[in-house]
Amino acid sequence: xxxxxxxxxxxxxxxxxxxxxxxxxxxxxxxxxxxxxxxxxxxxxxxxxxxxxxxxxxxxxxxxxxxxxxxxxxxxxxxxxxxxxxxxxxxxxxxxxxxxxxxxxxxxxxxxxxxxxxxxxxxxxxxxxxxxxxxxxxxxxxxxxxxxxxxxxxxxxxxxxxxxxxxxxxxxxxxxxxxxxxxxxxxxxxxxxxxxx
Amino acid sequence: xxxxxxxxxxxxxxxxxxxxxxxxxxxxxxxxxxxxxxxxxxxxxxxxxxxxxxxxxxxxxxxxxxxxxxxxxxxxxxxxxxxxxxxxxxxxxxxxxxxxxxxxxxxxxxxxxxxxxxxxxxxxxxxxxxxxxxxxxxxxxxxxxxxxxxxxxxxxxxxxxxxxxxxxxxxxxxxxxxxxxxxxxxxxxxxxxxxxxxxxxxxxxxxxxxxxxxxxxxxxxxxxxxxxxxxxxxxxxxxxxxxxxxxxxxxxxx
Numbered sequence: 086x087x088x089x090x091x092x093x094x095x096x097x098x099x100x101x102x103x104x105x106x107x108x109x110x111x112x113x114x115x116x117x118x119x120x121x122x123x124x125x126x127x128x129x130x131x132x133x134x135x136x137x138x139x140x141x142x143x144x145x146x147x148x149x150x151x152x153x154x155x156x157x158x159x160x161x162x163x164x165x166x167x168x169x170x171x172x173x174x175x176x177x178x179x180x181x182x183x184x185x186x187x188x189x190x191x192x193x194x195x196x197x198x199x200x201x202x203x204x205x206x207x208x209x210x211x212x213x214x215x216x217x218x219x220x221x222x223x224x225x226x227x228x229x230x231x232x233x234x235x236x237x238x239x240x241x242x243x244x245x246x247x248x249x250x251x252x253x254x255x256x257x258x259x260x261x262x263x264x265x266x267x268x269x270x271x272x273x274x275x276x277x278x279x280x281x282x
Numbered sequence: 283x284x285x286x287x288x289x290x291x292x293x294x295x296x297x298x299x300x301x302x303x304x305x306x307x308x309x310x311x312x313x314x315x316x317x318x319x320x321x322x323x324x325x326x327x328x329x330x331x332x333x334x335x336x337x338x339x340x341x342x343x344x345x346x347x348x349x350x351x352x353x354x355x356x357x358x359x360x361x362x363x364x365x366x367x368x369x370x371x372x373x374x375x376x377x378x379x380x381x382x383x384x385x386x387x388x389x390x391x392x393x394x395x396x397x398x399x400x401x402x403x404x405x406x407x408x409x410x411x412x413x414x415x416x417x418x419x420x421x422x423x424x425x426x427x428x429x430x431x432x433x434x435x436x437x438x439x440x441x442x443x444x445x446x447x448x449x450x451x452x453x454x455x456x457x458x459x460x461x462x463x464x465x466x467x468x469x470x471x472x473x474x475x476x477x478x479x480x481x482x483x484x485x486x487x488x489x490x491x492x493x494x495x496x497x498x499x500x501x502x503x504x505x506x507x508x509x510x511x512x513x514x515x516x517x518x519x520x521x522x523x524x525x526x527x528x529x530x531x532x533x534x535x536x
Contacts (some may be wrong), residue, residue, distance in 0.1 A: 122321045130324055132363045133390060136383035137316055181314070 107131040113138055122242075148190030149197065151231055157237040158183045162242045178257065182237075182264045188229050189267060196223045229270045236263045291391045302395045306438055315387035323394040330397035331355045334427075335475070337404045341411040341420050342477035349485050353472040358397060361464040362389055369457030376453035378445035385443070389461075392439035396431040403427070420476045428469075432462070466493045 107128040108278055115124040127134040159181060196219060203216060240259055247256050301309050309315050315323075335354030339347040342420050366385050373380040410423060440454050469475075470493035477483060 119317070120321070125322045126324050130359070130363060132366065133324070133386050134316060134320055136313060136381070136386055137320070139313075139383070175500070 104128065108140065110135050111227060119211075146191040146194050148187075148192070149195035150190045150193065150227070150234065151187065153231075153234050154183065154186045154190060157234045158186075161237050161241055164244050171217060178260050178264070182260065182267070185264060185267050186233060189226065193223065193227055193230070196226075226270050229266065233263050233267050236266070294340070295322050295325070299326060299398060302326070302391065302398055306391045306395055306442060309391060310387075311384070312381060312387050313383040315391060318381060320390065325388045326394045327358060327390070327397045328355045330394075330401035331358045332398070334400045334404050337408045337411065338406060338424055338475050339477075341414075342479055342481065342483060345483045346477050349483065350475050353475060357465065357468050357472055358393055360468040361461045362386075362393060365460045365464040368460035372456035372460065373443065373445065373450075373453040375456075376445075376449040378443075378449060378453055380444050385457075388439045388442035389435075391442060392435040392437075395438050396434040400427065400431045400433055401472075414479065417476070417478050419453075424476055432465070435461075469493070470496070 089100040107130075110131040111127040114127055114134070115121060117138070119137060123134065123137070127137075138276070158179070185238070200220065200223070203212075236259070240256065240263070243256050243259055286382060298309065302323075308525070309319055332351040332355045336347050338354065339350030366382070366389055369389065370380055370382055371384045373385070407423060411420060415423070436454070436458050439458075440450075443450070443454065445453065471486070473487055474484070509520035
């Protein structure tokens with residue numbers, strides 16, 4: 086049974102524990118690059134915002150373009166971290182784009198392994214057309230991923246231009262366009278493979 | 283409407299409000315809503331419910347303006363902070379793969395939209411309270427307004443959650459029931475919101491019984507049995523070792 090005298094202590098303890106958990110989550114969010122307002126809100130409302138700690142993870146398989154993607158992402162993050170580029174691009178937008186790039190890169194690695202495996206053996210009758218189509222689709226997908234990585238580098242220039250020219254340069258839209266372009270790769274590949282299916 | 287450029291940042295809260303009213307789905311989905319708009323949605327929810335609380339407190343005026351503003355904001359936040367795991371469990375039990383971020387985002391957008399509409403309608407409520415309608419009518423008006431806001435929340439949240447068909451209907455009903463239970467009991471603990479014009483003002487009434495026991499007593503009274511109204515302290519804040527009834531509230535405060 087809880088005695089009346091212990092009730093304030095109990096409630097104080099519960100409140101402090103709640104705020105302590107909130108503080109830990111706020112620090113973790115801040116370290117992951119979330120805006121400070123979000124981290125501050127998480128102190129009081131952490132049950133709502135704790136799921137931000139669970140972001141889409143990068144695939145464990147690294148593809149041929151993995152180093153280029155990491156390099157472009159690191160350079161873009163460094164540019165975004167410059168005080169002159171403050172709040173030009175939302176960090177979460179870039180995180181999602183980089184995760185999409187790594188997934189596309191992992192698919193390239195899987196296709197490369199498959200083509201390597203197939204080319205090492207005598208192809209069965211009727212599979213040549215499929216192999217040609219797969220190589221073509223792989224080349225197209227790799228080209229698009231490279232184009233998006235190049236677009237990330239161009240985005241850095243846009244951020245610099247934005248810091249001089251003001252609001253006329255739509256930096257955030259360009260980042261979203263890159264993600265949309267990457268998302269269109271699957272659709273294009275599907276359309277390309279339809280006649281051979 | 284809601285897609286933003288950095289040039290929109292100073293007015294982006296207004297854009298989020300426009301998105302909430304016109305097309306909540308345009309705000310994004312799941313974690314992206316929380317990441318991009320989570321703080322703004324929380325701010326909209328707290329500010330709008332505080333405005334409505336101040337309007338409700340205007341029936342008594344004075345300190346009750348601030349008390350009701352703080353308590354109504356707490357009333358709308360508490361179910362979101364406490365009951366969303368139960369909502370997610372309801373969806374998972376019905377075979378719908380809803381992530382916790384999906385549930386949080388849908389509930390937050392639904393609550394912010396309901397709060398925004400409540401704030402928009404608050405001048406009408408204020409008009410009624412300012413001409414000093416009957417005390418019981420004032421309480422009924424508050425209940426009806428909260429129920430209407432709850433319908434907005436339910437509809438918006440349902441539209442944003444994944445799944446379809448009977449399974450989704452069942453899951454949504456179970457999830458809303460969990461939210462409603464927490465909302466009702468929170469409202470009971472945080473009362474009074476409406477205080478008679480000449481009554482004393484208190485931030486909270488003494489902890490006594492619970493909302494559902496009170497409803498049961500009201501039901502018995504409606505059938506002509508006027509027992510079961512003994513006010514007893516219950517719950518974590520009450521004194522469980524004392525059988526003595528709690529001090530009844532001063533007459534006039536509800």
